[in-house]
Amino acid sequence: MRQPAEVAAALPAGTVLVVYHVLPKRSIAWTLRRDAIRMQVLPVGVRDLEEQVRALRRSIVERSADTQAASRALHKLLVAPLGLREGEMVVFVPHKSLHLAPLHALANDRGPLLATNAVAHALSVSAAGESLAAPLVSAGALLALGNPDLGDPDLDLPAAEDEVRAIAKLAGTSAFVRREASAARFRSASPGAGIVHVAAHATIDEVDPLYSALKLAAGDVEAREIYGMDLRNARLVALSACSSGMGKVSGGDEFWGFKRSFLVAGAKSLLVTLWPVADESTARMMQSFYRHRDSVTAAEALRRAQLEALRHPGEDAPLFWAPFILVGDWR
Known part of the structure; x- marks a missing residue:
């Protein structure tokens, strides 16, 4: 299993790996870049986060007027504290209810995250490392x-x-x-x-x-x-x-x-x-x-x-x- 520091060192320039860990009363986000690893405590616990993700998903499917407010609230909690740079490739490693959250669509005053950043997901830090280690080959048939x-x-x-x-x-x-x-x-x-x-x-x-x-x-x-x-x-x-x-x-x-x-x-x-x-x-x-x-x-x-x-x-x-x-x- 690849360790976080090893994966961070292998990240291409301009790429950040965001690793969430949701706890009962708070959450933690690590941002891994090739030259630094940073930890941020987020003031939201597992139950509150589940409720907010569920509410956002429901509002999206129902095309509710609440969608924008729900999206902005989760952006403020989960994305704004990370210090992401415009144009960075953002790879999220979700945890708990965040596996079901449209993190790329969370928005602030400038629009959704994907307006400024390409976004992908990995199931784990180790899985992200395996992706980087695999040879880049052209797709076949x-x-x-x-x-x-x-x-x-x-x-x-x-x-x-x-x-x-x-x-x-x-x-x-x-x-x-x-x-x-x-x-x-x-x-x-x-x-x-x-x-x-x-x-x-x-x-x-x-x-x-x-x-x-x-x-x-x-x-x-x-x-x-x-x-x-x-x-x-x-x-x-x-x-x-x-x-x-x-x-x-x-x-x-x-x-x-x-x-x-x-x-x-x-x-x-x-x-x-x-x-x-x-x-x-x-x-x-x-x-x-x-x-x-x-x-x-x-x-x-x-x-x-x-x-x-x-x-x-x-x-x-x-x-x-x-x-x-x-x-x-x-x-």
């Missing part, structure tokens, strides 16, 4: 599955089909849709793919997240099955599905769900969502992400795609532009 035929027209996702077709066109390949977007194809083709993109429905089991499932044609793929797959070729797995980044935090702060299952299987990074997503706005954002990805880091590509979504007419609410987070290798 794209596997794009979208709008699987689930046998019920009410479950069709036409914008998801447009999404994967457009992404595949950018990559010079073909997408698999409807009956071809099957569980069997996912199982057989994912191990050889450099990018795996799934635009489909997902079900999240909050009692036992290992039974969370991607809903594909002719069958489901559950999180527990993904643990046993070999996805070491996958530079990126994108789950363009409702709440695909949700799961359960164990007593030891192990996060169980799709995030852990894909990373354990060998995927280098994940794009997942924190709440139910809108079909058409998500399709536009994902196409924008891949257009930018060829010229900038994954984290910066997501930042640019989200800012473009924020500026889209009628979609300036975080519900539309802020659901996605990048977990794992941010390069």
Whole structure:
């Protein structure tokens, strides 16, 4: 296991690792840069933080007028004390309820954090160190599955089909849709793919997240099955599905769900969502992400795609532009 000082020394210039630890009556944030490690005590404990994160998430999903105030309150508690520098690459290591918080969307008078900083997440300090130690290789072939035929027209996702077709066109390949977007194809083709993109429905089991499932044609793929797959070729797995980044935090702060299952299987990074997503706005954002990805880091590509979504007419609410987070290798 890599130690914090070792990870800090390996951080590129212009990158800061923010490590939270939530305690009963207060919280602690460490900021790790290659030349310094700093500790900050934050005046918020586990129960109050859970309530504030839950309230923010609820206000976002309901498009409530309370969203801005809730976002600013959490920014003041969690981000403002850190002394982040404009333009820094910010990698968060969340703890407890912060695994479910849209930290990139927390705002002050200047706007959301992502207006000035690219943001990614790591499951632990050691995981961030492993990402940095891994060789930076170009992504291989794209596997794009979208709008699987689930046998019920009410479950069709036409914008998801447009999404994967457009992404595949950018990559010079073909997408698999409807009956071809099957569980069997996912199982057989994912191990050889450099990018795996799934635009489909997902079900999240909050009692036992290992039974969370991607809903594909002719069958489901559950999180527990993904643990046993070999996805070491996958530079990126994108789950363009409702709440695909949700799961359960164990007593030891192990996060169980799709995030852990894909990373354990060998995927280098994940794009997942924190709440139910809108079909058409998500399709536009994902196409924008891949257009930018060829010229900038994954984290910066997501930042640019989200800012473009924020500026889209009628979609300036975080519900539309802020659901996605990048977990794992941010390069």
